[in-house]
Amino acid sequence: MTPSTDPAPQVRVLSPSGMLGAGFAPETIEYGLTLNPDVIAIDGGSTDSGPYYLGAGVAKTTAAAVRRDLDILLRAAAGAGIPLLVGSCGTSGTDSGVDWVAGIAESVMAEAGLDLRIARVYSEQDPAFLKEELGAGRIRPLAPHGPLEPDTLESCAHIVGMMGHEPFADAIEAGAQVVLAGRATDTALAAAVPLMRGMPAGPAWHAAKVVECGGQCTTDPRAGGVLATIDAGGFVIEPLDPANVCTPASVAAHMLYETANPFRMREPAGTLDVSDATYTALDHRRVRVEGSRFEPAVQHTIKLEGARVTGYETVSFTGIRDPYITAHIDRWAALLRTLVTDRVRQTLGLSDDDYALDIRLYGHNAILEAADPDTAPPREVGVMLLVNAPSQATATAIAKVANPLMLHLPLPEMQYLPSFAFATSPAETERGPAYEFVLNHAVDVDSPTSMFRTHHAHEDTHV
The missing domain is CATH 3.30.70.600 (Ribosomal protein S10)
Structure with missing residues (x-):
């Protein structure tokens, strides 16, 4: 996947909630659609709830809650003609988690009379393959872990690799209208379309970080999600509830969330640096951010979780x-x-x-x-x-x-x-x-997509 040669003037990302199945008010999505988003991106899980969900390969959310959210979002995506991206399906991003969410999505679409092309991106890893990579010196520990032993790989019930934005972008370019992915960075799904359309990496990744948890970057996180508008010079964050508010403090504070360093955050493709970012209130509820930078990595890496x-x-x-x-x-x-x-x-x-x-x-x-x-x-x-x-x-x-x-x-x-x-x-x-x-280790890879498998339902092909 290569960026567009004719960048769009701006790209809008609608983030309904911090997690699929957590719920949101339908009217916030209706309002968000009036802002002409280019993509709907919502995370499906994380490691927040501990190792059980990865080990057992089950979701922390109930199928009824996931179905309710998907019913609203699939209809919204179809009506607006924009892609819907879900990362870390089934909480931990196992292959069974992707298939579980896909099964619910297909059932919703059948009942709603929707015909959307779904791509499933799988992130589970074969211990035998990883042992080969380990033997070749391509796997290294992340602090505070030490060197990886081959027996540790064999002992895992499930191992996933954490993908960046590239598998999402490739799936969209191949014609997918709905991308249901395994384990991904929380930011990857929100950054994918802006990067595809030529937006600078600094604003794209920083905006993705701010919207990863929906309305958590607002003064009332219970009121619903947000919309990020990314352009060549920065991005603007706006709540999906007209009564909700973003302030420079609420937006800037999200870089403190789940990061070891509030100014720098590593992605598979490089490092986001917001040390020079400025946060300006455009009015009583919208904030503009400028000055974010992205430093491409010399070596692309995929983080392992087991x-x-x-x-x-x-x-x-x-x-x-x-x-x-x-x-x-x-x-x-x-x-x-x-x-x-x-x-x-x-x-x-x-x-x-x-x-x-x-x-x-x-x-x-x-x-x-x-x-x-x-x-x-x-x-x-x-x-x-x-x-x-x-x-x-x-x-x-x-x-x-x-x-x-x-x-x-x-x-x-x-x-x-x-x-x-x-x-x-x-x-x-x-x-x-x-x-x-x-596992808290990184694999050096030659291709950002080589460790992931994509299945396009309509063509019944695997990539």
Whole structure:
């Protein structure tokens, strides 16, 4: 894909929401269409919700919510004659996630009488191929990870490569009206059409970063998405709800979101630099940004994400309101850990190395732990016991050993037996397999699209 030789004077990107299935008001899309967008771009997921969705290959969103959003967006794209781009389908961008979203889209189009050409772009990676790349010295770690071992690749339930804008652009040039892609950078889908039409890379990538989460760059993120208008000198951000507002601060602040450096952000093709960007209010609700730059990379890279099973989890939750125990809750939690560990060794014959035990004190320090400056005794505490073991049966057995202690454990000096309250019956809930991210590495590639496969439904061909 090469940029247009006759650049458009401006390109408009409509971003309905931060994630497909998160919902938005239909009237915001109707208003957005009056602004003559050139593309609708919406992300389908990310790693925000942890490794489970990649490891299990399932979505965090319900099919009904995705269907509702797609029904509105497919009709909008068809009516306006513009492409609809979705990245990281099915939350993590697995092949099954792409097919899941595509199946919903095809069902919506059949019911609505729409005939749009869909391209599916797959991003899952074969461990055997990656082992060859590793052996050739083409895979390197990203901080804080160290060198990659071949066995790590084999241990992953799923591995995806994070694509840039190029597979989206190629699919559009091949005639796709709807592009449903696997794992992609959050910005790639919003930058694709502006770059195709000759917009400068600096404004295109910066605008894409600002709109990646829809209305999060506004003063009321609940009010819906935004529209970015990119031109040769910069871009303008406008909310899709006429009552909503963008300010220079709300737009500039989005470079603080999910970035290690608020001025520089790496994409597969290079680095966005906004250190000289200026943010100017055009009126009470629109902001213009100028001065963004993009530094092309010497080496194009594709980031890898992979997740593997770490064990099986069982969780138990009890509530404590006894004022004496809540006043000494840290000492009580330490006693609970000691007694559970001792009883598991005695009854199940398991040592500390055979399982993991996590005790979280909600209402006290479950989130900040020792960093919490509040030392006042909590009024009530929710105690969550999380057990991770090599099998589900073992995890549940350990939680059951803890059950009597989580119901009536007194501190040694107490002369009565306290009673606590389990949140559920049975007290133990089996969570199934637990996953961890194990890949944070980049692959050096000769082509931005070589690690991805595109299927065009109408032609029934793979690229």
